[in-house]
Amino acid sequence: MDELKLSVASSPHASHPVGTQSLMRDVLIALIPAMAMGIYVFGFRALIQTIVSVIFCEIFEWGYCKLMHKPIPCKDLSAAITGVLLVFVCPVTLPYWTIIIGDFFAIVIVKQLFGGLGTNFLNPALAGRAFLMLSYPVPMTTWALPGQANWAPLGMSVGQDYIDAFTGATPLSIDYMKNAEDALNLTASQFSLGDMFIGNIGGTVGEVSAIALLIGGIYLICRGVIRPRIPVAYIATVAVLTLIFSRSGGHFDFVWMLREIFAGGLFLGAFFMATDYVTSPNTPKGEIIFGIGAGLLVVFIRYFGGYPEGVCYSILVMNILVWLIDKATMPARFGVTKEMRQAEKEAAKAAKKAAKEGSEA
Amino acid sequence: MNVKKQFWDGLITQNPVLVQLLGMCPTLAITTSLFNGLGMGLSVLIILTCANVVISALRKIIPNKVRIACYIVVIASFVTMVDLLLKAFVPALSKSLGLFIPLIVVNCIILGRAEGFASKNGIGASALDGIFQGFGNMVALTIMCVIREFLGAGTFGGGLLNGGKGIQILPPDTVALGMILPVGGFLTLGVVIAAVQYFMNKPKKTKEVAK
Numbered sequence: 141m142d143e144l145k146l147s148v149a150s151s152p153h154a155s156h157p158v159g160t161q162s163l164m165r166d167v168l169i170a171l172i173p174a175m176a177m178g179i180y181v182f183g184f185r186a187l188i189q190t191i192v193s194v195i196f197c198e199i200f201e202w203g204y205c206k207l208m209h210k211p212i213p214c215k216d217l218s219a220a221i222t223g224v225l226l227v228f229v230c231p232v233t234l235p236y237w238t239i240i241i242g243d244f245f246a247i248v249i250v251k252q253l254f255g256g257l258g259t260n261f262l263n264p265a266l267a268g269r270a271f272l273m274l275s276y277p278v279p280m281t282t283w284a285l286p287g288q289a290n291w292a293p294l295g296m297s298v299g300q301d302y303i304d305a306f307t308g309a310t311p312l313s314i315d316y317m318k319n320a321e322d323a324l325n326l327t328a329s330q331f332s333l334g335d336m337f338i339g340n341i342g343g344t345v346g347e348v349s350a351i352a353l354l355i356g357g358i359y360l361i362c363r364g365v366i367r368p369r370i371p372v373a374y375i376a377t378v379a380v381l382t383l384i385f386s387r388s389g390g391h392f393d394f395v396w397m398l399r400e401i402f403a404g405g406l407f408l409g410a411f412f413m414a415t416d417y418v419t420s421p422n423t424p425k426g427e428i429i430f431g432i433g434a435g436l437l438v439v440f441i442r443y444f445g446g447y448p449e450g451v452c453y454s455i456l457v458m459n460i461l462v463w464l465i466d467k468a469t470m471p472a473r474f475g476v477t478k479e480m481r482q483a484e485k486e487a488a489k490a491a492k493k494a495a496k497e498g499s500e501a
Numbered sequence: 502m503n504v505k506k507q508f509w510d511g512l513i514t515q516n517p518v519l520v521q522l523l524g525m526c527p528t529l530a531i532t533t534s535l536f537n538g539l540g541m542g543l544s545v546l547i548i549l550t551c552a553n554v555v556i557s558a559l560r561k562i563i564p565n566k567v568r569i570a571c572y573i574v575v576i577a578s579f580v581t582m583v584d585l586l587l588k589a590f591v592p593a594l595s596k597s598l599g600l601f602i603p604l605i606v607v608n609c610i611i612l613g614r615a616e617g618f619a620s621k622n623g624i625g626a627s628a629l630d631g632i633f634q635g636f637g638n639m640v641a642l643t644i645m646c647v648i649r650e651f652l653g654a655g656t657f658g659g660g661l662l663n664g665g666k667g668i669q670i671l672p673p674d675t676v677a678l679g680m681i682l683p684v685g686g687f688l689t690l691g692v693v694i695a696a697v698q699y700f701m702n703k704p705k706k707t708k709e710v711a712k
Contacts, residue, residue, distance in 0.1 A: 241677065249688065253695065274684060275677035 160257070164217035166365045170356035171224055171412065177339045177349035182232040182284055186345045189239060190227045196240045197223035200247040210256070218257050222246050225265035228346020228408060229452065230272065232284045238276055242268040262459050263419050266409075266452050273452075283342040333395065336402040347405035357411030369427040370420060371410035377435025378406060387443070406438065409451040419459040426462075426469040434458045504629060511633030517610045518641035519697045524610040527601045528642060529686035533653070534667065536660025538646030540594040542639025544587070544602060548579045549611050549638075550631030553619040555579075557627035560620045572615045577606045597660065610638055641693070648689050653680030 178186040201219040205212045213219075226242050246268030251260045273280050335341055339349025346353075360366045382400040386393035401407075414420060414434055421430050434454040441450025472481065517523045524545075531537045555575050556563075563571045584602045587595040595602065605611065614634055619627040650659050655671030662668055679685050 237675065249692075253692075271677075271679055271684075274679035274682060277678070 160216040160218065163365055164221055166360065166363050167221055167412065168217065168224065170359045170365075171221075171228070171346070173352035173355045174228065174346045174349060174408070175224070177352040178228070178232075178345040181339055181348055182345060186227070186232050189230075189232065189234070189236065189345065190224055192236055193227045193239050193243055194220045194223035196243040197226075197247050200244055201252065204248050204252045205256075208252075213257060216257065219247055219251075222251070222264045222268075225346070225412060226268045228412075229265065229269045229344050229405060231280065231282055231343075232345050233282050234272075234276075234279050238272060238279060241275075242272045245271045258418055260418055261462070262456055263413050263416050266413055266456050266459075269452055270456060283344075333398055333402070336399060341403075344405065347408045350402040350407050353407035353411060357407065360411065360415075366411070366415040367424075367427065369424060370414045370431045373428045373431025374410040374414055374435045374438075375401060375406060377432045378438050381435070381439040385439075385443075400439075400442070404442075404449040405451040409434075409455050413451075414455050414458070419462060421462050421465045421469065423466065423469040423471060426465040429465050429469065430458050430462070433461065507626070507629055508633050511630070511635075511637040512640065513637070513697070513701065515634075516637040516641055516697070517613075517634050518638055519694050521610075521613070522694075523613050524608050524638065525690075526604065527608065528645065529683065529690060531598055531601050532642055532645040532649055532686060532689075533681050534597075534650050534659030535643065535646050535657065535662075536594065537597055538642040539639065539661070540587075540591070541598060541601065542635070542642045544583050544598075545605060545608065545610065545638050546632065546635030548576065548583055548605055549614060549635040550628055551579045552576045552611055553614060553627040553631035554624055556615045556619040557622060557624045563620075568620065569612070569616075572612060573606065576611050576615070580606045593660070610634065644693060645686075645689050648693070649680050649685050652677050653682075653685055 175187075175190065197219040202212055204210075223243060226246055227239060230239065230242070246264035250262050250267040251257065251264045254260045269280075337350050339352060341348055357366075357371060361368050379397055379401055383392060383394070383397040386396040410431075414431065421427050434457075437454035437457055438450045441447060441453060447453070511517075513520075515521060518525075518528050527541055527545075531541050552572075552575055556572055559571070559575070580603065583605075584595070587598075587602060614630060618630050622630070647657065650656055650667070651670065653676060654667070655673055655676040656667030656669050659667035677685075680689065
């Protein structure tokens with residue numbers, strides 16, 4: 141996109157060096173804190189997984205474009221982001237070949253078959269995760285426990301021992317399995333609120349540390365890469381709902397609310413996935429509707445659904461609804477007043493009525 | 502009506518599943534093993550051919566206003582025959598296809614061919630049309646079955662070869678369960694249709710450029 145140097149446009153002739161590549165680079169920079177926490181909590185395997193995933197995403201993108209005689213977009217780094225995000229939403233114990241299948245699904249099926257960057261209707265990384273979740277349910281829900289990271293670089297190939305030795309439940313899956321009142325006690329003894337904020341809990345590679353994701357998100361907002369409307373609407377909806385309908389016994393339990401916000405992939409989804417330009421609405425009103433809808437779905441899935449965590453599916457469902465949101469919140473043309481629109485509507489109604497009467501007669 | 506064109510129409514250019522997009526319900530639901538696909542394809546082939554012949558023979562007697570009801574009566578009688586025959590001689594297939602055998606009555610491939618072809622053409626042409634369209638349907642189902650079974654269960658020829666288990670190609674730990682689920686049906690159908698369209702349109706384009 142930024143390769144286009146010759147452009148004929150009316151004034152003002154302001155140019156800005158921002159293109160796909162520089163935006164994507166900013167997103168990658170914003171993901172560094174979360175990556176660092178992932179490596180700190182889960183060990184070197186997280187890093188190697190990310191590198192493998194990025195390389196294969198770029199290979200699949202390059203291969204498809206080469207095969208279809210399309211311009212090769214490897215420079216724009218969007219496939220690299222898909223690769224990183226896919227690893228971030230998968231457990232660290234996942235075998236490498238599974239990640240590669242997820243990369244293939246994300247890049248070729250979800251992104252390129254629908255026309256490549258800019259025309260994919262689903263977030264590729266999340267769709268890849270959804271497919272892996274369907275296809276490999278057991279490895280996808282085998283969570284490594286924190287603080288027992290295998291620091292030896294060779295540890296990554298140990299396989300079965302490594303996987304079996306240090307797995308446990310995430311805060312959300314504990315909530316899901318136990319009934320709500322025991323869950324708070326159990327979780328409170330196992331993971332404190334501070335642990336959940338810093339990231340010393342079980343979960344997928346990228347989602348564990350709320351603070352690292354928050355730093356990345358604030359960096360993106362400050363750089364102007366994302367607008368804060370979607371993440372704020374999204375997290376606020378979850379916060380309000382979990383505050384009002386706390387499941388820890390009483391209502392208005394702030395501890396429960398904070399736990400629900402820090403647990404799972406809410407921050408990762410809100411800052412890095414729901415805000416994907418291609419799969420989020422274009423209008424300010426639409427962005428807020430998108431965020432609120434996704435927030436509602438997260439709480440519904442966590443409270444009543446078949447999975448302990450609902451961030452992935454909430455964003456995917458809202459992605460599918462983006463065209464509708466865009467259509468419903470389409471801004472008025474410049475210069476059109478309320479009265480003119482009213483008149484237009486009435487004229488259309490009258491015409492419809494006339495047509496109906498005509499056909500009846 | 503030339504036979505060669507009818508054959509290619511049935512197999513590729515007017516393939517009932519991949520081009521006309523008819524009979525989606527069994528295509529998505531039962532294509533999980535080779536045995537199911539072949540069984541369904543053969544049943545449809547037989548019913549389609551018989552129904553086409555009878556409807557073509559009756560085309561001057563059937564009043565235009567009640568033609569769909571008449572077609573359904575003819576089709577339903579053949580479906581009942583096939584259903585009972587399968588129950589008697591191939592109970593395994595009858596069990597694994599279940600409801601989808603009686604549902605052939607309202608399969609749009611058969612109704613579509615009756616309405617679109619058999620009611621306007623002679624008996625011979627209609628019989629050939631039934632065979633070719635049924636064959637095209639069978640090939641499409643078989644392709645979907647082979648792909649989905651290979652990716653979703655790691656086997657080939659499930660229900661048919663190796664005592665009904667099929668030949669294990671991929672290790673069972675590495676198979677993508679999603680491909681056996683309905684999701685996999687939609688994905689496979691989409692990809693197969695895309696591939697067929699790609700290869701059908703390819704030679705035409707190069708010719709246009711050459712001109």
